[in-house]
Amino acid sequence: MKDLKENGSRIVVTNANKLEYANLRAQWMAYGSIAQQVECLKAGFYEVVHKPNLQDVNAAELEELINGKATISIKDWMANTVYNEPFSKKHNVIPVSYTHLTLPTNREV
Secondary structure, eight states: OOOSSTTGGGSOOOTTTHHHHHHHHHHHHHTGGGHHHHHHHHHHHHHHSOGGGGTTOOHHHHHHHHHOOSSOOHHHHHHTOOOOTTOOTTSTHHHHHHHHHHSOOTTTO
16 A cells, blocks of 8 residues: 555554544545546546636536536427438427427426
8 A cells, every 4th residue: 555644654553643544544545546547537628628718617517518407408409400311300200209208207297
């Protein structure tokens, strides 16, 4: 295991320093053990979204940018759908699909 602090493997955990040890251990478990992966993720993210563009974005807005909206407009979806052969807006399966999508969910009932 990696030392949690300089020469940590040579320090005995006692009642006096157990809180410091617990904090260092928790920090290592939460971030230190995956630091390399987090740095790679950040580097990739910043290749797509440049850091200066995030200055005015709060956490909720960032979450929406990454995940999208929780709800969608079926009317907007219908208006912007591009159909490929053999399907078209008038194909018999399309209205049935949209009807199914507009039915209330279990959460709404």
